[in-house]
Every structure is written in structure tokens, then in C-alpha cells.
Amino acid sequence: MSSTSTTSLKDLFLNGIIKENTIFKLALSLCPSIAVTNNLKNGIFMGAAVLFVQTMVNITISLMRKVIHPKVRLPIFMLVISGWVTVTSMLMAAFVPDVYAKVGLYIQLIVAFASILARAEMFASKNSFMPSMADGLGMGVGFLFALTVISFFRELVGKGTLTIPTSLSSAHVITFMHTKPLLIMVLPAGGFLAVGILMAFFNWIDVRYMKKGAVSH
Amino acid sequence: MGSEFTKYFELIISASLINNFVFTRFLGLCIFFGVSKKMETAVGMSITFTAVMMISAALSWVVFTKLMIPLEITFLEIIVFIGIIAGLVQASDTIMRKVSPGLYYKLGIYLALISTNCIILAVPLVNAGEKYSFLQSISFGFGSGLGFALALIIMASIREKLELADVPAVFKGLPMAFVITGLIALAFTGFSGLITL
Numbered sequence: 051m052s053s054t055s056t057t058s059l060k061d062l063f064l065n066g067i068i069k070e071n072t073i074f075k076l077a078l079s080l081c082p083s084i085a086v087t088n089n090l091k092n093g094i095f096m097g098a099a100v101l102f103v104q105t106m107v108n109i110t111i112s113l114m115r116k117v118i119h120p121k122v123r124l125p126i127f128m129l130v131i132s133g134w135v136t137v138t139s140m141l142m143a144a145f146v147p148d149v150y151a152k153v154g155l156y157i158q159l160i161v162a163f164a165s166i167l168a169r170a171e172m173f174a175s176k177n178s179f180m181p182s183m184a185d186g187l188g189m190g191v192g193f194l195f196a197l198t199v200i201s202f203f204r205e206l207v208g209k210g211t212l213t214i215p216t217s218l219s220s221a222h223v224i225t226f227m228h229t230k231p232l233l234i235m236v237l238p239a240g241g242f243l244a245v246g247i248l249m250a251f252f253n254w255i256d257v258r259y260m261k262k263g264a265v266s267h
Numbered sequence: 268m269g270s271e272f273t274k275y276f277e278l279i280i281s282a283s284l285i286n287n288f289v290f291t292r293f294l295g296l297c298i299f300f301g302v303s304k305k306m307e308t309a310v311g312m313s314i315t316f317t318a319v320m321m322i323s324a325a326l327s328w329v330v331f332t333k334l335m336i337p338l339e340i341t342f343l344e345i346i347v348f349i350g351i352i353a354g355l356v357q358a359s360d361t362i363m364r365k366v367s368p369g370l371y372y373k374l375g376i377y378l379a380l381i382s383t384n385c386i387i388l389a390v391p392l393v394n395a396g397e398k399y400s401f402l403q404s405i406s407f408g409f410g411s412g413l414g415f416a417l418a419l420i421i422m423a424s425i426r427e428k429l430e431l432a433d434v435p436a437v438f439k440g441l442p443m444a445f446v447i448t449g450l451i452a453l454a455f456t457g458f459s460g461l462i463t464l
Contacts, residue, residue, distance in 0.1 A: 080296035081385055128353060132346040140342070158345050158392055162385040164297055238291050239452035246438075246445030253437040 059184040066188030073196035073245070074252045078165040082156045083200055084241035091213040093201030094194070095149045096156060099138050101190030103160050104169065106134045108186030111174040118175070127170045132161045165189065204244050208235030275406040282410030285459055288386050289418040290452040295386035299418060300444055302377070309423035315377040317412030319356065320387055324408030327351050327391035328401055341395070348391045356381055386415060421451060 070076055073083050082100075087093045110130050111118075118126050139157045142150045150157070160166065169189055174182040205212055210231055212224045234240045288294045302312045327348050335341050360378050363371040381387055390411050394404040425447055434443050 078297055080300070081293050084296070085293040125353065128349055129346065132349050136342070136345055139345075155389065155392065155396075159294070159385045159388060161345055161349050162388050234453070237453075237456065238293070239449045239456065241293065242445045242449030242452055246442045246449065249445065250435075250437045250442040253442065257437065 059180060062181055062184040063188035063191075066185060066190070067192040067195060070189075071192045071196055071252075072165045072189060073193065073200075074249055076165065078168070079163045079193070080245070081159065082153070083197060083245060084238075085156050086153045087197055087201035087241060087244075088204055088208065088236040089213050090198070090201045090205050091215045092149060092153050093197040094215060095142070095146060096153050097190075097194030097197035099142060099157055100160060100163070100166075100193045100197075101187070103131070103134045103138055104166055104190040104193070105183060105186035106137075107131050107166055107170055108174040108182040109179065110134070111170045112177055112179050112182035115175050123171075123175065124167075127167055127175075128161070131166055131170070135160045165193070200241075200244055200248060203248065204235045204240060207232050207244075208237075208240060209233075275402060278403060278406045279410035279413065282407050283414035283417060284455070287414040287418060287455055287458075288389070288411050289415060290448070290455040292389070294389050295384050295415060298380060298384050299415075299422065299448075300441060302380070303419055303422040303444075304426055306420070306423045306427060308377075309419040311374050312377045312380075313412075313416030313419050315374045316381060316384075316387075316415055317409065319359065319378070319381055320390055320412040320415075321405055321408045322359075323352050323355055323387060324390050324394060324404045325401070326355060328394060328399075328404040331391070331395050332401075344392065344395055345388075348388055351391075352387055386411060418451075422448065425451075 066072075072078050073080065079100075082096050086096045107127075107130055111127065114126075114130075135158065138160070139150070139154065142157060143154070169185060173185045177185070202212070206226065208231070210226050212226070214222045214224065216222050232240075235244060282288075286292065289296065289299050298312070302308045330347060330351060331341075331344065335344065335347065340347075356378055360371075360375065363375065363378070390408050394407060399407060422444075426444065429443065429447070438446070
């Protein structure tokens, strides 16, 4: 019993990272994936914020699921989400003000993320505490992973540097190239190109190694 | 009066072209990629969107300035604005169904989509952050709506042509759409410096 339930929790966790990766597979919540990813540090903090909100929302909804009347469930979900987003944005404004100055608007807009509402509606409102938490963690980590990959790629190619956060307030900048190889990658337009190319790359991996032959859309 | 008018005009141009929400602030992308496959849906979405955006900008300005600032509850702005938008969308859904079923039949589905759109929430947040006046808020909402409409229509016309193009298999669909958006965004950087506010 315990072994089956742990494997299923693991599957739930991995599902959000690989099979249903919010950005690369579902193509939801794309706004921050381009807006904040011109710098590795911003990307990581944005991903962490989403991870926190997604997990807390899933936990809250799954605990409340028995008392929520189905007719008013959407407004209640929105309230729960915006409550946790407010908490997150206040915490970030207090502890990482320099990051918040750049990504603050996008943190506030986590409220409108289709992916968070979708998980609350499809998963957390029907499942108990542990599976909901695993699902939320998986989805959040998948998002964090996607943002990290995109911002890693963009900063490295665009500026030739990597900004790695060492603690909440400091970051270590590694310089690989002193020229700026492809400046367009850190410009707004480069974000779209980077996500397009990375999506195609993940599709290619799917076709090449998974042998599913399923190029979605 | 003349200079006032110029100011609003500049705000509209700046919100729609220079700081286009889709291409320079990357908001509303889910909807942008979702409904830009066909020209007809793109036009329907644009009309509904611009209207809702202006009304929500006006409403949230009134609530923010007349209620939230005097009561000192500005930290609740996210919750209040999302509430206003959800209520507005629900209300216009009901009103449209009763008053004009024909219009509802055409534009009703877009209304439901709008409440999950981040631009519509971003406009009141930016208005509150920049402390715009009432008319400025409406101009900003209108300009943003216009910019989104422009982006959607450009994208839809390109994607209709793209149906016939020979795209590499792994790039089919969304990846290609992203690359195209990148190129349009590059073109839009040409507008920067058109007006200095």
C-alpha cells in the first residue's frame, strides 16, 4: 500500500515536470517565460515564486474542497490564488527588493495564470492533501525548470555571462565571453525566438528518443 | 485644451505602438497564440477586448481613487481588480445575452476567455502604479486594446498564409508562431523613440 502510494506521488510530481510541462508542452502562462528571462537570477526567482504559489494554492484548495459549493468554486479559487499572490509579492518586495523592482508586475500577474487555476480546478479540488501537494510541487518545479533553461540560454548567448544567485541579496556573475555574441537574445524579440527554438528542441527530443512521434498542436 | 488632447493622443500611441503589450511587455500571450489562427476570431476578440479593457480601466480607476486610497487598502489592489474584472465580464456576458443575442452569439465565447487574460489585469495595475488621471487611464486602456488588436490581426494574417508554407516538422505549430512573433517584435522595436513622453 505504502509503496504504491509513494510511486504514484512520484509520478504525479514528475508529470508536471516532463509530460505536462507548463511552458514547453502546454504552452500556458507564457508571459513571464519571455518577460523576465533575460537574466538567470530573475528567471530563477520568478520560477520560485510560481512554485510557491502553485503549491500553496493546491494545498489550500484540497483542504477546503469539501466546504466549497460547486457553484461558487471559481470565484473562491480566484480569491485563494490572489491571496497567495499578494503574500508572495509582499515577501519578495521585502526580502529581494532588487529582483522585485524588475519582475514585480509579473509576480502580481501570477493571479491570471491559467495553469494555476487549471490545476486547482482539475486536480486539487478533487484530490486529498498529499497528491495535491505533489502535483503542485511538480507543476511548480516544471515551471521553474523551464524558466531556468530559457534564461540560462538567453543570458549565455546574449550577454556571454551567467548571473547565479548565491543568496537572497547577492549574485555571482560568471563571464564566459567578453564580447556580446548575439545581443538580440536579451532584447524582447530574442525571448520569442529563444522560446520558439527551445520548444522545437523539446519536440525534437520527443520525436527522436521517445518514439511517440507525437508533435503536438 | 489643445495640449491636453495631444497628451492623451501621445498616451494612446505610446501604449499601442511603442510599448505594445504583446511585443514589448509580453502580456496576453496565451490568448495571443490561442486566437490568432483565424482572421475572423482575431477580429472578434480584438473588438471585445478593447471594449472590456476601457470599461475595466475606468471602473477600477474609480474604485482605486475613490475607495481604496481613502480607506488605505491599496495593498489589496490585486484582489480588488481581479474581482472587478471577473464581475464585469460576468455582467457583460449576462447583459449581452439578454439585450443582443446576435452579438452574444458572435462575441460571447471571447468574453469568457478574457478574464484569464493578463493584459486586462495589467492595465489597472499600471494605471494605479503610474497614478494616471481618469481620462489618462481610459486613454491608456484604449491604447493598450488597440495595440493588442493590431498584434492579433498582424499575427492572424501571417498565420493564415503560413498554413501553406513548408515548415520543418519539429517547428510546426507553436514554435514557428514564436519565431514569427520574435521577428514582428524586432520590427516593433523600430517604433521606440517615436515619441518621448
